[in-house]
Amino acid sequence: MSLTYITRDGDTLDYIAWKQYGAATTAIVNALLAANFGLADLGPVLSAGVSVVLPTIDADTKKATTQEVTLWT
Template sequence: MAMLTYITKEGDTVDSITWRQYQTRAGSVLENVLSANPGLADYGPVLPPGIKVKLPELPQPAVHKSVKLWN
């Protein structure tokens, strides 16, 4: 699994970082980032500048085939 690294800037939050990287605010994405970065939540809601945050590659959602019932 490939992982990118992001270095925080002043005013960054985990939520804002995940939004910029993954374009979603889904709780599962936030949980994946926090799991990949033990102790990150200990910094509080606003992260200090210069923290290296690992951004894991997320699993791709399953593709569901649709069924056409009528023409």
């Protein structure tokens, strides 16, 4: 069962990553984007009520434990 975060007006992925995982690394933000298809289309500042799936992150390395998507190479 996946955990979800329901956004408040003005939330960003960096803020959600920091609040939920204690860090806002590129790997964590990429994992959030990979777990939430279409989330990037909503823009950098999210409105209230958006459901964001929280992927499993390795607590020691702060890296996603699933495959990550790279938007730019």
